[in-house]
Amino acid sequence: QQVPTExxxxxALNAVACTAATACAAVGSYxxxxxxxxxxxxxxxxxxxxxxxxxxxxxxGNTLSAVSCVSATSCTAVGDYVxxxxxxxxxxxxxxxxxxxxxxxxxxxxATGTDLTGVSCTSLSACTAVGDYVDSxxxxxxxxxxxxxxxxxQIAAKPSPTGALxxxxxxxxxxxxxxxxxxxxxxNSASENLTFAAAWNGTSWTVQTxxxxxxxxxxxxxxxxxSSSTACTSVGVSxxxxxxxxxxxxxAWNGTSWNIQSTPALGGSTSSILTAVSCVSTAAxxxxxxxxxxxxxxxxxxxxxWNGTSWxxxxxxxxxxAELLGVSCTSx
Numbered sequence: 001q002q003v004p005t006e007x008x009x010x011x012a013l014n015a016v017a018c019t020a021a022t023a024c025a026a027v028g029s030y031x032x033x034x035x036x037x038x039x040x041x042x043x044x045x046x047x048x049x050x051x052x053x054x055x056x057x058x059x060x061g062n063t064l065s066a067v068s069c070v071s072a073t074s075c076t077a078v079g080d081y082v083x084x085x086x087x088x089x090x091x092x093x094x095x096x097x098x099x100x101x102x103x104x105x106x107x108x109x110x111a112t113g114t115d116l117t118g119v120s121c122t123s124l125s126a127c128t129a130v131g132d133y134v135d136s137x138x139x140x141x142x143x144x145x146x147x148x149x150x151x152x153x154q155i156a157a158k159p160s161p162t163g164a165l166x167x168x169x170x171x172x173x174x175x176x177x178x179x180x181x182x183x184x185x186x187x188n189s190a191s192e193n194l195t196f197a198a199a200w201n202g203t204s205w206t207v208q209t210x211x212x213x214x215x216x217x218x219x220x221x222x223x224x225x226x227s228s229s230t231a232c233t234s235v236g237v238s239x240x241x242x243x244x245x246x247x248x249x250x251x252a253w254n255g256t257s258w259n260i261q262s263t264p265a266l267g268g269s270t271s272s273i274l275t276a277v278s279c280v281s282t283a284a285x286x287x288x289x290x291x292x293x294x295x296x297x298x299x300x301x302x303x304x305x306w307n308g309t310s311w312x313x314x315x316x317x318x319x320x321x322a323e324l325l326g327v328s329c330t331s332x
Contacts, residue, residue: 003049006030006040013042015066015077015276015326022046023072024328025095027054027064027079039064039093041077041100054093054100058082064093066129066171068121073097076148078105078129080115088113090146092129092153105129105153108144110136116146118171118224120180125150128200130169130182143167143184143196145205157205159198161186167196171234171276173226178202181253183210183221183234193218195251197234197258210251210258213238219249223276223326225285230255233306235274235287248274248304250287250311263304263311266291272302276326283308284332290323299323 005011011030018024024044032038039054039062056062058081069075075095083089090105107114113134121127127148132141147156159182160167167186174180180200185193195210212219216238226232232253239246248263266272272291279285285306290299298321303314 001044001049003042004051006032006038006051008032008038010037011040013040013325014064016328017067017069017075018044018328018330019069019071020330023069025067025069025075025077026326027067027077029063029079035060037061037063039079039091041093041095052095052100055102056081057091057102061088062091064091065115065117066119068119068127069095070121070123074121074124076119076121076127078116078119078131087111088115090114090116090131092116092119092148103148103153105146106155108133108142108155108158112136112138117169118182120172120174121148122174122176126174126177128156128172128174128180128182129153130172130184132168132184141166141168143169143182143186143198145169145172145182159205159207161188161196161207163189165189165191169196170221170236171223173224173232174200175226175229179226179229181208181224181226181232183224185220193220195219195221195236197221197253208253208258211260213249213260215241217241217243221249221251222274223287225277225279226253227279227281231279231282233261233277233279233285233287235277235289237273244270246271246273248272248289248302250274250277250306261306261311264313266293266302266313269293274302274304276324278327278329279306280329280331284329286314286327286329287311288324288327303327
């Protein structure tokens with residue numbers, strides 16, 4: 001599809017959300033001047049993409065990392081910008097079908113850097129955003145959750161695995177006001193990066209046990225999509241013990257436990273990663289990312305589909321040095 005770009009450079013769309021075949025919103029950022037980045041939002045009306053005017057609270061760094069829509073006239077995007085003290089702080093903007101408006105968002109007390117990396121809304125008055133922040137000492141990165149109740153954003157929780165040195169959320173998916181799951185990674189006492197998931201049951205957040213592939217050095221979960229309270233899929237990447245190659249990762253929640261799903265190996269690829277996933281049922285998911293074909297230094301786009309039984313690589317085209325960062329499906 002033909003996509004317009006702002007005047008500038010280094011343009012990227014980081015996430016997309018669709019509520020119908022004729023209603024999508026994508027968000028990201030672009031370099032708007034020397035040392036300056038600005039937020040970017042585009043909408044799809046079934047025929048064409050068009051750039052929407054977004055707001056930028058900082059003259060330096062502004063970015064939108066995730067978006068969730070409950071209708072064509074109601075979307076919430078989150079990210080971060082450089083605050084007055086020179087630290088990254090949280091950013092949320094809402095689309096009402098006509099204009100984007102900044103919403104006031106809190107930051108953890110004493111944080112020396114905060115960003116929101118994922119958001120999921122189930123209604124106009126129920127959104128959950130996740131991210132991470134650097135503590136007041138500047139030594140640890142910690143996961144946290146913010147919620148929107150229709151009137152204001154407030155910090156809801158800071159779930160973290162026992163003994164974690166660092167933790168961060170990459171994505172969140174909610175099916176109702178009483179069910180959300182967020183995924184990411186954490187660093188244990190041995191400084192190993194491992195998968196991380198936490199679930200909201202309407203009352204509290206609980207860390208879930210997630211598996212890690214054997215024989216890997218570091219493992220990360222990125223995007224997550226839940227089609228029901230007993231069906232979630234999260235995707236990411238795992239690195240071998242020599243840190244010379246990476247492979248795609250997919251894990252599924254069945255309402256009781258997380259299990260690793262086999263993803264296809266790409267012949268000749270030394271590096272492959274899945275960054276986003278969208279599921280409309282237990283038998284229909286699409287995950288996107290990138291891979292390095294035949295040992296090349298450049299990345300090519302990657303898409304894999306789940307049919308309820310297995311993952312398979314989907315055919316597609318890619319220009320040199322290209323990656324897919326987000327995906328949203330409204331049907332199989």
